Amino acid sequence: MDPMADPRAPLELSYGPHRDQRIELFSPSTTHGHPPLALLIHGGYWRDRYGADLMHPMARDLASRGWKVANIEYRRLGESLTSGWPEIFEDIDSAAEAVAEMELNLGTEETPVTRRVVVIGHSAGGQLALYLARRGSVGHRFVDGVVALAPVADLVAAAHEKLSGGAATLLMGGTPEALPERYRLCSPALFAPLGRPQLLVHGTADVNVPISQTLSYRRVARDGGDRVELITDAPLTGPAADTEDGASGVRLTSLPFDHFDVIDPGAEVWEPIRDWLQNG
Numbered sequence: 001m002d003p004m005a006d007p008r009a010p011l012e013l014s015y016g017p018h019r020d021q022r023i024e025l026f027s028p029s030t031t032h033g034h035p036p037l038a039l040l041i042h043g044g045y046w047r048d049r050y051g052a053d054l055m056h057p058m059a060r061d062l063a064s065r066g067w068k069v070a071n072i073e074y075r076r077l078g079e080s081l082t083s084g085w086p087e088i089f090e091d092i093d094s095a096a097e098a099v100a101e102m103e104l105n106l107g108t109e110e111t112p113v114t115r116r117v118v119v120i121g122h123s124a125g126g127q128l129a130l131y132l133a134r135r136g137s138v139g140h141r142f143v144d145g146v147v148a149l150a151p152v153a154d155l156v157a158a159a160h161e162k163l164s165g166g167a168a169t170l171l172m173g174g175t176p177e178a179l180p181e182r183y184r185l186c187s188p189a190l191f192a193p194l195g196r197p198q199l200l201v202h203g204t205a206d207v208n209v210p211i212s213q214t215l216s217y218r219r220v221a222r223d224g225g226d227r228v229e230l231i232t233d234a235p236l237t238g239p240a241a242d243t244e245d246g247a248s249g250v251r252l253t254s255l256p257f258d259h260f261d262v263i264d265p266g267a268e269v270w271e272p273i274r275d276w277l278q279n280g
Helices: 052-064 087-106 124-135 155-160 167-172 180-186 212-223 270-279
Strands: 011-014 022-026 037-041 068-072 117-122 145-149 198-201 228-232 250-252
Touching: 011 087, 022 052, 022 087, 037 052, 037 087, 037 124, 052 068, 052 117, 068 087, 087 124, 117 124, 124 145, 145 270, 155 167, 155 180, 155 212, 167 180, 198 212, 198 270, 212 228, 228 270
Parallel strands: 037 068, 037 117, 117 145, 145 198, 198 228, 228 250
Antiparallel strands: 011 022, 022 068
């Protein structure tokens, strides 16, 4: 069987010499014209005990629904890296450039490939997805939208709160006070707005990444003029409930959901995510 016709058998594209500098390519089960493209970035607090396989159920679900999927692997904290700066960010940039180059090669100068491109990131991958969407706003317009699933969207707060044993400080190679410019470049809550439509998804039952991470980012992005929608499982209160022109852009699920439900295509929360991907 031709593996390009089987969404369960991804091809691999290398974008560097390290074994983790690779992209898994899932092709849509049916193709009409140029299908939309999803760039997936997995989480795991940037540590190497977690890998791209976390996103396989999502990748296969999207491919079964007509999406082309590029599932990005990257070097992580652990055996390969003792600090994530700048290597992890360089890997994300290089992976996106490799996919963009692949897209260019599929077309011609007279008939370029044009398709909707959405980057989807989970947890630490949500931070990297927002970073990539911002980078995509400079130069050519490669990323059209971003879905951040339970993202670590405020690296300064993550460092101060020592989330996951101080993972943000390890990622950046130091504290926000020692390295303010790095944090400004890499923390979504500091570099927003993006100028791209965004969907944020975060449940109150999440014990891995506090929902305050998403709410603080959402406030900054909306204040900057971004169109930001939020899927959560309980009404917002306090400053997080502030609306603009009476439109909150908040959608509630009927059931609470946790950190890993947001990457489970069988979970209730995935229905509104699919709706946004289809129509957002």
